[in-house]
Amino acid sequence: MLQTLKVSVSDLAMGMFVSGLDRPWLGTPFYTQGFLLESDDDLRQVRELCNFVYIDTRKSRYITPKIARQGQVGRNRIPLDAIFTGRNLTPYRDANDWKDEHPRAKAALDKLVVDISDIYDQAAVRGKIDAVRIKKVASPLIDSISRNPDACLWLGRLKQHDEYSYHHSISTTIWAIALGRQLGMQRHDLRSLAVGGMLMDVGKLLVDPELLRAERTLTPEEMREVRHHVAHGVHLVKKSGIQNQDVLDMVGFHHERWDGSGYPRGLSGDNIPPFARLAAIVDAYDAMTSERPYAPAKAPADALRELYQERDQLFQSELVEAFIQAIGIYPAGTLVELTSGEVGIVVADSRTRRLLPKIILVLDPRKREYDTPKLVDLQEASGRSRGEPVAIASNLPPGTHGIHLGNYQLNL
Structure with missing residues (x-):
């Protein structure tokens, strides 16, 4: 059997180890290194958020007969240096803010x-x-x-x-x-x-x-x-x-x-x-x-x-x-609504906390335009809304509320 199997959430059972999702990990409550399905609550959360997941058969404690028969589905992960054979891949570090x-x-x-x-x-x-x-x-x-x-x-x-x-x-x-x-x-x-x-x-x-x-x-x-x-x-x-x-x-x-x-x-x-x-x-x-x-x-x-x-x-x-x-999960230029009701535009990612980027706030909670757009780092924005940390509630389609990116230049 292959080590990694793609499985519909309707076919999941306790004892299976989830190693991958059909969406980015960082937008979910799950551990990014994978997790074992150990309770009905685990199954419910996965089924509510995903349509399919990837199961690691090596780390699973139990695999249903149906899933075992699907052993030909899925594939093992390929290391990046095996994809780009003969090339020296060396991680970068930010040299500038x-x-x-x-x-x-x-x-x-x-x-x-x-x-x-x-x-x-x-x-x-x-x-x-x-x-x-x-x-x-x-x-x-x-x-x-x-x-x-x-x-x-x-x-x-x-x-x-x-x-x-x-x-x-x-x-x-x-x-x-x-x-x-x-x-x-x-x-x-x-x-x-x-x-x-x-x-x-x-x-x-x-x-x-x-x-x-x-x-x-x-x-x-x-x-x-x-x-x-x-x-x-x-x-x-x-x-x-x-x-x-x-x-x-x-x-x-x-x-x-x-x-x-x-x-x-x-x-x-x-x-x-x-x-x-x-x-x-x-x-x-x-x-x-x-x-x-x-x-x-x-x-x-x-x-x-x-x-x-x-x-x-x-x-x-x-x-x-x-x-x-x-x-980033919310790439630069993404229009977002915050838990405070304010609307902003993502301008820079956070390398350490991908769900808390830097944004320009352009609309207040009543969707009225700020006189001067505000540059906010969501990692530092706790306590701005009734004592509660502010975070992204949802991303919005381009042009929502008549917002156009070209109207908002940064004066740094």
Whole structure:
């Protein structure tokens, strides 16, 4: 029998050891290292919060015959260094406070916005990418995220561009570097992630823009044309002299899916190059949290929940979990309502207490706008509401109460 089994909560029994959930641990009352089901109350809590869980057969005291027959379901966890064989993964530590990093991150991102637009515009005209320039513009962003990712993650949510492809390339670059940092990748690998993030959708320059902006369901022929942006992108990248295989993998395979349901080749599991698996996650996350012609933006926390529910179906479980650790349970830009009734915007994560980030308070308990938005660290906010600690009660859909992120800049 496999060590880890995926089990519906209706099939759980006392004596089973729960090693994984269908949602992030940090939003639940359970121990993150797993727990043994020892009472009816344990079973009730799990069934109320989850649809399925993962059972560790080694630590379980009892496994029902039905579950034993499902031994082929699930898989053992793969160590990160086994996913990225031959790469030195070393944990990062914050070198700067997020406030101190803010001006450097802003300068790096302002330059990236200008340069990526120019690089794309020139590529559309010349049919080639300025490879030297795109590597150069990535360096300040890599430096900033390496020191402390919070500032860039916040500023990345504020940056908007009239063209979705440009905005998408900027955002995926930020998410990709942040994920690489979380994994402990060395600088040369972070550079590959940055360049791959910027160029994943460059092939859309050669796709009919009317199809990209279409609000209707595309015909099968039109969908094939849109999907051909992958081949267009690989061609443009190679034509420009970029031979980095990790970058080519990100451009060529970021629409492949863990279960083989993706395109262009229907690769599955370990047959998908590791950097392409990372690219698939950041590409999907940014798409879900962005306004597109055919779909409204999801709240960042809801997008993470969807990614988490697709673990080992569309995306590799270990990498989804690393991404959530990289950007937080409530990512920067998440609109939240507090237990006090106030409404705020998450601006920075807490590495130690992920449910208590730093936020900008914008509405009071009666949902009236504060004259001056207040910057609050929820770890230090106890006693602000009738003597009770203040915490996040729920995340809200983008645009709730007419709140738009771009209206709230930080004056640090």
